[in-house]
Amino acid sequence: xxxxxxxxxxxxxxxxxxxxxxxxxEKVYVAPGEHDEFYAFLSGGYSGNVTVYGLPxxxxxxxxxxxxxxxxxxxxxSEETKPMLNTSHGFIPWDDSHHPDISQTNGELDGRxxxxxxxxxxxxAKIDLSVFETTEIIEIPNSAGNHSSSFxxxxxxxxxxxxxxxxxxxxxxxPINEYKGKFKGALSFISxxxxxxxxxxxxxxxxxxxxxxxSHPGRxxxxxxxxxxxxxxxxxSTLLEVNASQNDKDFIAAINWKKIEEYVNNGGGKKMPANxxxxxxxxxxxxxxxxxxxxxxxxxxxxxxGAVYLLPTPKxxxxxxxxxxxxxxxxxxxxxxxLTVHSFTNMLKAIEDKKFDGEAYGIPIMNYDDVVxxxxxxxxxxxxxxxxxxxxxxxxxxxxxxxxxxxxxxxxEVIDRKPTYYSVGHLMVPGGNSRKPFGKYLIAMNxxxxxxxxxxxxxxxxxxxxxxxxxxxxxxxxxxxxxxxPHYAAGCPADLLKPKSKKFYKMEENKHPYAIKAPQDAxxxxxxxxxxxxxxxxxxHFTPDNIEGIKVxxxxxxxxxxxxxxxxxxxxxxxxxxxxSEILVMPGQTKTxxxxxxxxxxxxxxxxxxxxxxxxxxxxxxxxxxxxxxxxLSWSLDxx
Amino acid sequence: MKKHKIxxxxxxxxxxxxxAFPLWNITLEAPQYPTPLGMDIxxxxxxxxxxxxxxxINLMNHYVGMKYIPExxxxxxxxxxxxxxxxxxxxxxxxxxxxxxYLIWFIxxxxxxxxxxxxxxxxxxxxxxxxxxxxxxxxxNPDGSIMGFQPPxxxxxxxxxxxxxxxxxxxxxxxFFGMFLTFIAYLLGKKEAKxxxxx
Ligand SMILES: [Cu+2]
Numbered sequence: 001x002x003x004x005x006x007x008x009x010x011x012x013x014x015x016x017x018x019x020x021x022x023x024x025x026e027k028v029y030v031a032p033g034e035h036d037e038f039y040a041f042l043s044g045g046y047s048g049n050v051t052v053y054g055l056p057x058x059x060x061x062x063x064x065x066x067x068x069x070x071x072x073x074x075x076x077x078s079e080e081t082k083p084m085l086n087t088s089h090g091f092i093p094w095d096d097s098h099h100p101d102i103s104q105t106n107g108e109l110d111g112r113x114x115x116x117x118x119x120x121x122x123x124x125a126k127i128d129l130s131v132f133e134t135t136e137i138i139e140i141p142n143s144a145g146n147h148s149s150s151f152x153x154x155x156x157x158x159x160x161x162x163x164x165x166x167x168x169x170x171x172x173x174x175p176i177n178e179y180k181g182k183f184k185g186a187l188s189f190i191s192x193x194x195x196x197x198x199x200x201x202x203x204x205x206x207x208x209x210x211x212x213x214x215s216h217p218g219r220x221x222x223x224x225x226x227x228x229x230x231x232x233x234x235x236x237s238t239l240l241e242v243n244a245s246q247n248d249k250d251f252i253a254a255i256n257w258k259k260i261e262e263y264v265n266n267g268g269g270k271k272m273p274a275n276x277x278x279x280x281x282x283x284x285x286x287x288x289x290x291x292x293x294x295x296x297x298x299x300x301x302x303x304x305x306g307a308v309y310l311l312p313t314p315k316x317x318x319x320x321x322x323x324x325x326x327x328x329x330x331x332x333x334x335x336x337x338x339l340t341v342h343s344f345t346n347m348l349k350a351i352e353d354k355k356f357d358g359e360a361y362g363i364p365i366m367n368y369d370d371v372v373x374x375x376x377x378x379x380x381x382x383x384x385x386x387x388x389x390x391x392x393x394x395x396x397x398x399x400x401x402x403x404x405x406x407x408x409x410x411x412x413e414v415i416d417r418k419p420t421y422y423s424v425g426h427l428m429v430p431g432g433n434s435r436k437p438f439g440k441y442l443i444a445m446n447x448x449x450x451x452x453x454x455x456x457x458x459x460x461x462x463x464x465x466x467x468x469x470x471x472x473x474x475x476x477x478x479x480x481x482x483x484x485x486p487h488y489a490a491g492c493p494a495d496l497l498k499p500k501s502k503k504f505y506k507m508e509e510n511k512h513p514y515a516i517k518a519p520q521d522a523x524x525x526x527x528x529x530x531x532x533x534x535x536x537x538x539x540x541h542f543t544p545d546n547i548e549g550i551k552v553x554x555x556x557x558x559x560x561x562x563x564x565x566x567x568x569x570x571x572x573x574x575x576x577x578x579x580x581s582e583i584l585v586m587p588g589q590t591k592t593x594x595x596x597x598x599x600x601x602x603x604x605x606x607x608x609x610x611x612x613x614x615x616x617x618x619x620x621x622x623x624x625x626x627x628x629x630x631x632x633l634s635w636s637l638d639x640x
Numbered sequence: 641m642k643k644h645k646i647x648x649x650x651x652x653x654x655x656x657x658x659x660a661f662p663l664w665n666i667t668l669e670a671p672q673y674p675t676p677l678g679m680d681i682x683x684x685x686x687x688x689x690x691x692x693x694x695x696x697i698n699l700m701n702h703y704v705g706m707k708y709i710p711e712x713x714x715x716x717x718x719x720x721x722x723x724x725x726x727x728x729x730x731x732x733x734x735x736x737x738x739x740x741x742y743l744i745w746f747i748x749x750x751x752x753x754x755x756x757x758x759x760x761x762x763x764x765x766x767x768x769x770x771x772x773x774x775x776x777x778x779x780x781n782p783d784g785s786i787m788g789f790q791p792p793x794x795x796x797x798x799x800x801x802x803x804x805x806x807x808x809x810x811x812x813x814x815x816f817f818g819m820f821l822t823f824i825a826y827l828l829g830k831k832e833a834k835x836x837x838x839x
Binding site: 506538539564565566567612613614 | 675691692695696699700703776777
């Protein structure tokens, strides 16, 4: 099992494998019918979703579609959810989901929402954790490669969306080699309504044309600040592999967002034309609406003195992580072996003493020696991301040397290191991006899987590894495949979400415009070439079932209401030849899917979810007649 | 006031609990219902134990041809009146009447109670046996007769994949205890009458 362990650690671990092996199995075993202790929400990367796992078992509980069409439920195919994927570029049924983050109150996880960024066509989505469904998506203008995203402030005042690629702001047709000085990086602050969670793009800070890689909020004393790591401070526009690796130090940008918020609240900033979509799903109408917004408030950071500083950080830092107490900001130089840890207190002191080392585009640059608190001489290669436990320890992943290194905050000494299989990106401790990490488990999300599982052709799902971090030394407990390319993850105790979990939608609260309140209200209505079928599902039949009088060229809308009011009794609906997908309708919910019959005949539909002993009988027919036919619309109701 | 008089009145007043709390409960357990389905029976209504339980019982029962549990039954009009009359009567007897009337009230209540239980049994029998001849699933007993799905009057019973439990609830316990008190009142009254005589 540990034969692939790297270098000096391999042997040591191997000795213990026998005895610990069985012990590890016990630690991840969750008996049938029992529940896991933690939820882990993994971004699905190029799958555009979020997958939910139980820890410690590693069982996959659910796949939540966010930025991708999802035939399993009809998300992005049903009429109600299509607006969720609307953007200023039109309907985009895909994105690259990267960094999930759970909402917080007083710096602790509150379990209301998860936010996640779409990297490709910049977007931020909100998932409601009472239903584990995506309920809001906002597009981010002036942004590209929405990577340093989506992390929340201590009371979920804001979710940020930092651009990875700087671009012309506003967009303009110009030579790319004139990048330097002309391209800009937008850092967006999206406010979250404390009551409803509704998102609103409150302001954008228009920064120099660096690449903004990752970010984390301050907390505790540093609450009110946000930190963004940068690369390509060279502002190169070609062969970045080389040309963006020339500066010995790039920056971590420290943003005093409270100061900018105050500036904006007092009428600061300027309104700029923009075009971006704001998509909101309403749980009572079971419908999403997409609104195009035409304006955004932008802030020039040099007009708010004292709001933005640049902290020199060696060598193309990637991760930018803040300790639970908010004091330390950890920068991991991708091309370095060391971690650079900045001190928030030192930073404030240097600002107070006005000790700067020049400026970039009018933004003060701090003295490296004034702000650095310490350096972790790790001995690993390619440090990326750091998370924390509740006992003052930090855990950093090393991509190149494939390992997790445990070290102590304050003394910077390395305590332990364990191999990963292989090439680890992010890691996650439940509550890791909060003041209160639950330091029992750590998962490492590895980019390369190779021989860890049975081969499945040239591609394997990425591997997730679970470590017990409750002791002085880390212990690898298990690994399991994940879905897509998981980047970051967010985790929380199951007890935080279980009591809030919705079991079904209440029929009396269903305000869908095409809902019917009871099966006897089922009907078929023709409006020109549009035919609306108001259909009910219940175990184990559709009402109506046999429909005649539909014609070739009609546009048929199936509005399906599931009249069950019981936990976990969805019904599906699928129509032969429909150019969409099936839909899965939850108890008390209404969903609509369309069908354009192209051939005459008698065509069946059926329930796709094995709902009862007579699920196979849950079916019906639609008779399709020629366009000029005069067959009257008719249908059968409950066997009559 | 005399102790037996108080007991008689308290005993009959305890029947008032029936207006606030369920008389009986039927609960159905099955593996696919980790939270069992249940119905509380009051003197004037059926009520879900958890939201939509009755709807879900109906949905499930339609497979074997059982009718939907009615919104209301005629008994729901009669029972509250009977109980109200008995309470008023009991208090009146406690205040004004001779202890022998306690026993008459007790026996009357006992008869009414048994009649009520019998009526409930008939309703259950009908509910469990009056099946739709076009039922989706038909089950027969070992002797070939059509299987009924009558819940037990009292106690627990296996019905296909379900375990049905039928037990009294707080309202009924209040009534039983109240009746018990009126009987004690009768005994006390009788004892006191003897004492008075022997003096
Ligand atoms: Cu079905």
